[in-house]
Structures are given as structure tokens and as C-alpha cells.
Amino acid sequence: xxxxxxxxxxxxxxxxxxxxxxxxxxxxxxxxxxxxxxxxxxxx
Numbered sequence: 001x002x003x004x005x006x007x008x009x010x011x012x013x014x015x016x017x018x019x020x021x022x023x024x025x026x027x028x029x030x031x032x033x034x035x036x037x038x039x040x041x042x043x044x
């Protein structure tokens with residue numbers, strides 16, 4: 001049986017009410033910026 005066939009739904013937490021993901025998103029943006037722009041994203 002295909003494991004993907006048993007998926008009934010997907011939950012998107014766009015406003016971070018279930019899980020606080022801000023630090024993870026900032027880290028990913030920073031790593032991507034360093035790789036492709038050769039510099040980290042400016043901080044606030």
C-alpha cells in the first residue's frame with residue numbers, strides 16, 4: 001500500500017497558533033540568503 005494514500009488531510013499553521021516556528025523560519029531564510037546572496041539577511 002502506498003503510504004501517501006493513507007493521508008487524510010494536511011494542517012497549515014500560518015499564524016503560529018499551534019507551533020511557534022518564527023526562529024526556524026528566520027534560520028532558514030538566513031541560511032538561504034548566505035548561500036545564494038553570500039551574506040546573511042539583515043536583522044531588525
